Amino acid sequence: MNAFDGNGAIEVARGERAIIAVPELPREGTRRSAEARAEEAEGLAEAIGINVVAARPVRVRTVRPATLLGKGQVEEIAELAKENEAGLLIVDSTLTPVQQKNLEQEVGTKVIDRTGLILEIFGERAATAEGRLQVELAHLDYQAGRLVRSWTHLERQRGGFGFLGGPGETQIEADRRMIRDRMAKIRRELDQVKRTRGLHRDRRQRAPWPVVALVGYTNAGKSTLFNRLTGEAVFAENLLFATLDPTMRDIRLPGFDKVILSDTVGFVSDLPTELIAAFRATLEEVREADLLVHVRNMAHPDREAQREDVDDVLASLGLAEEGAPPRIEAWNKIDLLSDEDRACLVEEAKRRQDVVPISGATGEGLDALRDRMAECLRNGEQIHCIRLPASAGGKIAWLHSRGEVLDQRVEHDELELSVRLSPDNWARFQTLESA
Numbered sequence: 001m002n003a004f005d006g007n008g009a010i011e012v013a014r015g016e017r018a019i020i021a022v023p024e025l026p027r028e029g030t031r032r033s034a035e036a037r038a039e040e041a042e043g044l045a046e047a048i049g050i051n052v053v054a055a056r057p058v059r060v061r062t063v064r065p066a067t068l069l070g071k072g073q074v075e076e077i078a079e080l081a082k083e084n085e086a087g088l089l090i091v092d093s094t095l096t097p098v099q100q101k102n103l104e105q106e107v108g109t110k111v112i113d114r115t116g117l118i119l120e121i122f123g124e125r126a127a128t129a130e131g132r133l134q135v136e137l138a139h140l141d142y143q144a145g146r147l148v149r150s151w152t153h154l155e156r157q158r159g160g161f162g163f164l165g166g167p168g169e170t171q172i173e174a175d176r177r178m179i180r181d182r183m184a185k186i187r188r189e190l191d192q193v194k195r196t197r198g199l200h201r202d203r204r205q206r207a208p209w210p211v212v213a214l215v216g217y218t219n220a221g222k223s224t225l226f227n228r229l230t231g232e233a234v235f236a237e238n239l240l241f242a243t244l245d246p247t248m249r250d251i252r253l254p255g256f257d258k259v260i261l262s263d264t265v266g267f268v269s270d271l272p273t274e275l276i277a278a279f280r281a282t283l284e285e286v287r288e289a290d291l292l293v294h295v296r297n298m299a300h301p302d303r304e305a306q307r308e309d310v311d312d313v314l315a316s317l318g319l320a321e322e323g324a325p326p327r328i329e330a331w332n333k334i335d336l337l338s339d340e341d342r343a344c345l346v347e348e349a350k351r352r353q354d355v356v357p358i359s360g361a362t363g364e365g366l367d368a369l370r371d372r373m374a375e376c377l378r379n380g381e382q383i384h385c386i387r388l389p390a391s392a393g394g395k396i397a398w399l400h401s402r403g404e405v406l407d408q409r410v411e412h413d414e415l416e417l418s419v420r421l422s423p424d425n426w427a428r429f430q431t432l433e434s435a
């Protein structure tokens with residue numbers, strides 16, 4: 001359990017028996033109840049095969065620097081772990097290295113905090129070379145401050161990075177040096193990946209195809225919707241963080257022969273800062289989109305808190321500022337609502353221009369979503385009357401693929417078209433005409 005593997009990830013054994021403690025800290029503005037937080041933490045744990053045998057909220061009136069929790073609370077958790085034969089304690093909060101070390105000693109189990117748990121999931125799910133590098137960088141950043149612990153992952157298994165100290169070095173000093181060196185190497189590799197992605201984005205921007213990015217809270221149904229819209233079969237399960245690496249496919253929308261649809265990593269409350277930093281390059285795909293579709297799970301009791309969490313992450317990426325891509329909401333999973341709740345939601349959606357109720361599972365509402373996406377992408381477009389020789393097949397085909405041909409009629413040897421075009425495509429067509 002919890003030994004570094006070759007990719008820098010901390011391995012948690014599947015089937016590990018665990019208990020979850022959800023500290024209710026003395027802070028204002030908490031968006032969720034302790035019960036809802038416990039349920040989400042349990043879902044995170046189960047996403048990597050941990051067997052949660054008990055979960056309980058813990059009200060913290062005074063934060064203890066040594067253990068976060070009070071002495072009596074730690075003793076109760078230790079007894080609970082013993083009764084349930086649990087070998088792992090998950091604390092749904094951020095622990096300092098000292099708190100983590102002391103809790104391990106007091107409770108008698110291994111301890112992982114919320115950040116560590118999310119890093120575990122990302123470590124298991126990252127599929128692409130870039131994703132694995134980003135996860136490894138986040139793991140190392142998190143792990144670097146935890147070499148004060150009474151047991152260390154690096155001490156147990158050194159095969160991943162060859163943690164061998166030079167003459168006179170303590171093991172911790174050697175580990176820290178090797179971590180710093182490895183992090184520097186990963187950053188260089190990610191810089192190269194970032195430059196490559198930038199070139200790809202430049203090529204897409206020169207092409208006439210708009211980009212639509214699906215964003216939302218983890219397990220909101222983005223990948224299911226992606227599969228419905230594209231006819232693909234990307235991994236889509238009822239799991240938190242089922243998708244980590246961005247996937248892009250072509251789709252057709254009314255008036256658009258080709259649109260790039262991107263499925264992105266799901267967001268979560270209190271997303272570790274290490275991961276926001278590590279995945280910034282991936283999330284730049286969201287920043288470069290022409291339209292954001294915020295997929296929301298409307299059957300979830302904390303749907304408003306989840307919306308606020310997604311807004312916070314988008315704001316941290318600069319996507320709440322002037323000039324940010326337009327955004328619409330796909331109110332997903334309406335098939336799971338009661339008839340009464342569904343009717344209320346549909347009525348509310350009718351009063352808004354930025355909302356479309358859908359079900360990615362059944363396909364309901366997807367035509368309306370396609371129409372709304374196309375409308376947003378057409379924002380700023382104008383209708384042009386264009387006359388071309390009937391023999392200009394290439395230019396006519398260009399107009400059909402890049403714009404929306406509203407009407408066309410033949411007069412003698414000429415074709416008169418009424419075409420809706422974006423300013424960029426109108427400029428491109430004029431260049432094509434003068435060539």
